[in-house]
Amino acid sequence: MNGANLRAGRSSAPGFRASASFPSRAKLGDRNARSDDTMMDAGRSPLLVVENLSVSFFLDNRQVLRAVDGVDLEIGRGEIVGLVGESGSGKTVFALSLLRLVPAPGRITAGRIRWKDQDVLTLTGREMRAVRGRQVAMIFQDPQAALNPVRSVGAQMEAVMRLHHGMKGDDARDEAVRLLRLVRIPDAERRLAQYPHEFSGGMCQRIMIAMALACRPDLLIADEPTASLDVTIQAQIMDLLLEVRERFGTSILLISHDLGVVAGLCDRVGVMYLGRLIESGTATEVYASPGHPYTEALLASVPVPEPGRRPAPPMAGEAPSPMDRMAGCRFRTRCAKAFNPCADVDPRLRPVDPGGHAAACLLYDDASVAPAATQAH
Numbered sequence: 001m002n003g004a005n006l007r008a009g010r011s012s013a014p015g016f017r018a019s020a021s022f023p024s025r026a027k028l029g030d031r032n033a034r035s036d037d038t039m040m041d042a043g044r045s046p047l048l049v050v051e052n053l054s055v056s057f058f059l060d061n062r063q064v065l066r067a068v069d070g071v072d073l074e075i076g077r078g079e080i081v082g083l084v085g086e087s088g089s090g091k092t093v094f095a096l097s098l099l100r101l102v103p104a105p106g107r108i109t110a111g112r113i114r115w116k117d118q119d120v121l122t123l124t125g126r127e128m129r130a131v132r133g134r135q136v137a138m139i140f141q142d143p144q145a146a147l148n149p150v151r152s153v154g155a156q157m158e159a160v161m162r163l164h165h166g167m168k169g170d171d172a173r174d175e176a177v178r179l180l181r182l183v184r185i186p187d188a189e190r191r192l193a194q195y196p197h198e199f200s201g202g203m204c205q206r207i208m209i210a211m212a213l214a215c216r217p218d219l220l221i222a223d224e225p226t227a228s229l230d231v232t233i234q235a236q237i238m239d240l241l242l243e244v245r246e247r248f249g250t251s252i253l254l255i256s257h258d259l260g261v262v263a264g265l266c267d268r269v270g271v272m273y274l275g276r277l278i279e280s281g282t283a284t285e286v287y288a289s290p291g292h293p294y295t296e297a298l299l300a301s302v303p304v305p306e307p308g309r310r311p312a313p314p315m316a317g318e319a320p321s322p323m324d325r326m327a328g329c330r331f332r333t334r335c336a337k338a339f340n341p342c343a344d345v346d347p348r349l350r351p352v353d354p355g356g357h358a359a360a361c362l363l364y365d366d367a368s369v370a371p372a373a374t375q376a377h
């Protein structure tokens, strides 16, 4: 594994609003229900360890698109890890690869994925199906597309309960009602009979969360769970994710192109650019003192609700194509701090400070944690 990565273990749990509305895992019928002693236990070995993961799409015209390029990441028990980056940076492909769901013509070309004590890339199809949903659940980027339009929400939820927990009939129905109430769908009993198109976007998102919770996963991957929702609903979904972690000890990988959305929720944050992880650290480190010029620019562009204060103008310059094998730093075409070596040297994650904060930028050399002297471009 590279020296610096998005590692588990330095959790700074954000605030949380408790709710009396959650049923316990024991009530959900889980014989393996976790108690509080398993929650937020960052001292144990991580649940998920990803090493040097690369995913490429092999296109018809023989071009190769490197969607994910050598990413390391760890997620501990009960941790919320944020993955941010602009559109096309590889967040969704990375998440899909964790479940071996990368669509053709995409393929995992290198790396290792360890889930608990299993090597995900060598599991049989049957073993992989046991991991998906039951242990690792994913809330997809587009909930309307992920839900089956011709089956009622109740039928879809009951199918999940039957598949993963062998629940049937009234038991499965009661559980579906309980989960819909949990995610604040009003009039849950009646709405079980309705179809996805009869729910708003925010409600579909909450139904997806309820379906993911029906599996009682150890890790929930939430891919843009608030995209296209208004800010009030966004806040509700974020509160819900926090409650899920607090109540069940669920680890969460929260993916967003919006740094503002994940700011208050994550223990650690990774920033992706063109398939690479270019910065990682605790949320406080990354937000309070970003190490990579790209993260700095991203943060500067987050709107601040202050009269007269405008977000920074969009980043200048064009991002290179993910199909180009450019020399040097991939961010140099847009970087205000670029200096001579940036054209030749491809930077890997280096420590920004003596903690775990790291950035893939030549401003930080290996010998010292202080930014190296810059020269004129």
Ligand SMILES: Nc1ncnc2c1ncn2[C@@H]1O[C@H](COP(=O)(O)OP(=O)(O)OP(=O)(O)O)[C@@H](O)[C@H]1O
Binding pocket: 057, 065, 066, 067, 085, 086, 087, 088, 089, 090, 091, 092, 093, 094, 103, 104, 105, 106, 141, 257, 322
């Ligand atoms: N099925 C596919 N075929 C070919 N290329 C793909 C496919 N899916 C994704 N890609 C490419 O892989 C790269 C990463 O895409 P990905 O969907 O992971 O981005 P993202 O960071 O999730 O973006 P967004 O914020 O828009 O969701 C992009 O260049 C994208 O065009």
Ligand code: SF4
Binding pocket: 292, 293, 294, 329, 330, 331, 332, 333, 335, 336, 337, 338, 339, 342, 347, 360, 361, 362, 363
């Ligand atoms: S390596 Fe150079 S071009 Fe790349 S982010 Fe750092 S200063 Fe900018």
Ligand SMILES: [Mg+2]
Binding pocket: 091, 092, 093, 141, 223
């Ligand atoms: Mg995406």
